[in-house]
Amino acid sequence: MSKSLNFLLPGLGGAGLACGLAVASMYHNSGEARIALLEERLAQVEGHETSARKLAKEEAARATSLEAKVQEVQAAAAERIATGVNLTAPAPVPDGTLGIGRVAQAEEIAAWDVDVLPDGRGLPQGTGNAFDGEEIFADRCASCHGDFAEGVDNWPVLAGGFDTLGDKDPVKTVGSYWPHLSTVYDYVYRSMPFGEAGTLTPDETYAIVAYILYSNDLIDDEFELTHENLGAFEMHNKDGFIVDDRIAREHSAWRAAPCMENCKEETRVTMRSVFLVGTPPEGGTESVMNTATAEGLPSFTAEGPSFIPAAAPKAEEDAQAAPAPEEDQAADEGTQLAAAGEKVFRKCKACHEVGAGAKNKSGPQLNGLLGRTMGAVDGFAYSKAFQAAFEEGRIWDEDALAAFLAKPKGFMKGTKMLFSGLRKEADVTAITEYLKTATE
Amino acid sequence: MDEMFKPSRRAFLRGSAAAAAGTVAGAASAAGPDPLITELQDWASGLGVGVDETPYGLPIEFESDVVRRNVEWLTASPISSINFTPIHALEGTITPQGCAFERHHSGAIELRKEDYRLMINGLVDTPLVFTYADLERFPRENHVYFCECAANTGMEWAGAQLNGVQFTHGMIHNMEYTGVPLRALLNEAGLNAAGDLKDKWVYVEGADASSNGRSIPMEKALDDVLVAFKANGEALRMEHGYPARLVVPGWEGNMWVKWIRRIEVTDAAVESREETSKYTDVYEDGTARKWTWVMDAKSVITSPSPQMPITHGQGPLVISGLAWSGHGQITRVDVSKDGGITWQTARLGKQGDTKALTRFYLDTVWDGAPMLLQARAMDETGYVQPTKEQLRAARGENSVYHNNCIQTWYVNAEGVAENVEVS
Structure with a gap:
């Protein structure tokens, strides 16, 4: 109160002085009037002060409530952060269905649901024997698996390998390893031949499966394999599998505090990498045998290595630092094309060799291909289609090669070549140029 | 000064490391000022490439060696083959799709979304067919998971083989998948017809010629399996199963069926080719383990490694690596520089997601001495990654699958690393 009054007094004093000078003769009366005025003023001021205090009080209350509100919001946010799972939730699974999708039709299920269970459920009606199977196998399977199911190159061996499962490199064939015959039917019918899956009839499949059994000396060539006896056929390795028991046998042991x-007194290198793997800029890898031995390497104890081997002489850095030779502007376009073709040829290398010492793999060697008679490489078992082309004396020229490379089965129906074709014309041109360079 | 010439090991180390580090040190502290700084460079004066130059960006040409690579002679044909993720040159944990390893059994196929169909049949209330658009109408989830081929590190059963972490451990990638939980699709078809779900299975197959059929126990199918259509935010790549693949967290990559076209509820495992003749583990006595689905805890140092030699000489060195477990989270990784005599606990980049790659670091100082580098992972179950010796004692050497051994790199005084085995 006093503070607000002191603040107002100089103003009142000024007013009083002016009043006194103007009405001096009415001193007494005017003095009383002045007091009344001042008292009225004082009451007004006090009224203002009260209302101001009230306002301030209200403002303070509002601030307090706002502060409380802020705290509430902050607490809620903190809680949300702490218990984030409340907002992140797995995708809900409804009680009923969502009504998405449509009912699968019987014909659709029949077309796709062809898997066969170990007991033979799922087998279609049919029959076949090894005698018939031999011819089908030779025609459809032997280019990769060999005439006697012995496997060509790295392609799977299907026969033999009995008594090798305990070896370091077990030969896991249908005969030696597969526990169920249903698996052979299931896989051959659905996924073989490689590149022509789904084209075998049930009878052809039964015959091929019978031939594979025959190659493993598990049946004779008259044994009729059918949908009725396949599921009950007992395979050599039917009892050779146990269900994963790593938890019981390994996890229980391998959990001690490490x-x-x-942890050991000494350790030494016992074996060095067998293959050094180069990583050329054009992709892929080039492996070479590592000739280095573990001899001459330090052993290790807790103190560190037993000695520091001398550094190998550094390769001439100048050679690396030398600027790359300017590209020969006049470089023959053909050479560049051939180089591009060599890259494209990587698609072919799994089956074809070319260049010095090229041999037949699952495809014939390709030296001197252009100008060569089709189907003419000695020692290669050509398809009937190429045998016929040979008889007719057809020649590999650039047009024929281009057509064949673009669509092998379109150009030569019945070819054993699984490759589906080069899509880019530029690749065909490049590879043709590359093959021209391989004459021996 | 005198101390430098004492014939001590330490002095020798300083000398050899300095020689090895010659070029690097030269560039950094040459007598004259660095022209890269003092001279105006083209890129600092002329103009760069405009927007839209490459509508879908590729790594800059200087990184062109960071690509997946195959080892031709491992398989009969690249159509049924494998290549390897360049994990030596990647950091963090997410694998870019473009360099994530590929494994095909009959080649990668081009399947348009419009031509995509997914069938659910077998022991369900209503056999259903979904289109690709249908899949995007189910509630979906995002998860980061590793996908490791069961044959990753398989060559190492026979000892140190291929020189490079890309080739010993590169059949792995780690992506963020967007997909529909398989349980939602099974729920849509209804499982009342299946009765007791305890002994039931789902058989899953792809749309490619191999179909790569696999049987998955119902318990896993209803747990965390996804039908995924996006990886790392964008559509799956053709080679990883565009437009939709199965994601089977923590389990061997062969089960992650690509181009998934059919899911059949069955009362028995189909025992397909991929789960009998392949992806089964032959042991010393010739018997084999089947249904070895989970990928056990494993780790490997990605740098230094044979493809990532130390080029900076002695001094501060970051040892960087990856750890993962099909049983859950990685809780700890230890690193040894002396072939397993002494171990130090590494720093985890961040707590990894469950069944996803975790990055670990050992921030150390290299004194220029040779090292035998190893890493050893532990997961949330308390399992400790075994040595090669432990694995061989338990299983022999006949298998090609599930090798989660502790890997050793010998780093010589020049900083060059090599794949080795130690006693």
């Missing part, structure tokens, strides 16, 4: 110090 050793951190002096």
Whole structure:
């Protein structure tokens, strides 16, 4: 109160002085009037002060409530952060269905649901024997698996390998390893031949499966394999499998607190990498045998390596630093094309060799291909289609090669070549140029 | 000064490391000022490439060696083959799709979304067919998971083989998948017809010629399996199963069926080719383990490694690596520089997601001495990654699958690393 009054007094004093000078003769009366005025003023001021205090009080209350509100919001946010799972939730699964999709039709299920269970459920009606199977196998399977199911190159061996499962490199064939015959039917019918899956009839499949059994000396060539006896056929390795028991046998043992110090007295290198793997800029890898031995490497103890081997002489850095030779502007376009073709040829290398010492793999060697008679490479078992082309004396010229490379089965119906064709014309041109360079 | 010439090991180390680090040190502290700084460079004066030059960006040409690579002679044909993720040159945990390893059994196929159909049949209330658009109408989830081929590190059963972490451990990638939980699709078809779900299975197959059929126990199918259509935010790549693949967290990559076209509820495992003749583990006595689905805890140092030699000489060195477990989270990784005599606990980049790659670091100082680098992972179950010796004692050497051994790199005084085995 006093503070607000002091603040107002100089103003009142000024007014009083002016009043006194103007009405001096009415001193007494006017003095009383002045007091009344001042009292009225004082009451007004006090009224203002009260209302101001009230306002301030209200403002303070509002601030307090706002502050409380802020705290509330902050607490809620903190809680949300702490218990984020409340907002992140797995995708809900409804009680009923969502009504998405449509009912699968019987014909659709029949077309796709062709898997066969170990007991033979799922087998279609049919029959076949090894005698018939031999011819089908020779025609459809032997280019990769060999006439006697012995496997060509790296392609799977289907026969033999009995008594090798305990070896370091077990030969896991249908005969030696597969526990169920249903698996052979299931896989051959659905996924073989490689590149022509789904084209075998049930009878052809039964015959091929019978031939594979025959190649493994598990049946004779008259044994009729049918949908009725396949599921009950007992395979050589039917009892050779146990269900994963790593948890019981390994996890229980491999959970001790791991050793951190002096875990062994000494350790030494016992084997060095067998293959050094180069990573050329054009992609892929080039492996070479590593000739280095573990001899001459330090052994290790807790003190560190036993010695520091001398650094190998550094390769001439100048050679690397030398500027790359300017590209020969006059470089023959053909050479560049051939180089591009060599890259494209990587698609072919799994089956074809070319260049010095090229041999037949699952495809014939390709030296001197252009100008060569089709189907003419000695020692290669050509398809009937190429045998016929040979008889007719057809020649590999650039047009024929281009057509064949673009669509092998379109150009030569019945070819055993699984490759589906080069899509880019530029690749065909490049590879043709590359093959021209391979004359021996 | 005198101390430098004492014939001590330490002095020798300084000398050899300095020689090895010659070029690097030269560039950094040459007598004259660095022309890269003092001279105006073209790129600092002329103009760069405009927007839209490459509508879908590729790595800059200087990184062109960071690509997946195959080892031709491992398989009969690149159509049924494998290549390897360049994990030596990647950091963090997410694998870019473009360099994530590929494994095909009959080649990668081009399947348009418009031509895509997914069938659910077998022991369900209503056999259903979904289109691709249908899949995008189910509630979906996002998860980061590793996908590791069961044959990753398989060559190492026979000892140190291929020199490079890309080739010993590169059949792995780690992506963020967007997909529909398989349980939602099974729910849509209804499982009342299946009765007791305890002994039921789902058989899953792809649309490619191999179909790569696999049987998955119902318990897993209803747990965390996804039908995924996006990886790392964008559509799956053709080679990873565009437009939709199965994601089977923590389990061997062969089960992650690509181009998934059919899911059949069955009362028995189909025992397909991929789960009998392949992806089964032959042991010393010739018997084999089947249904070895989970990928056990494993780790490997990605740098230094044979493809990532130390080029900076002695001094601060970051040892960087990856750890993962099909049983859950990685809780700890230890690193040894002396072939397993002494171990130090590494720093985890961040707590990894469950069944996803975790990055670990050992921030150390290299004194220029040779090292035998190893890493050893532990997961949330308390399992400790085994040594090669432990694995061989338990299983022999006949298998090609599920090798989660502790890997060793010998780093010589020049910083060059090589794949080795130690006693």
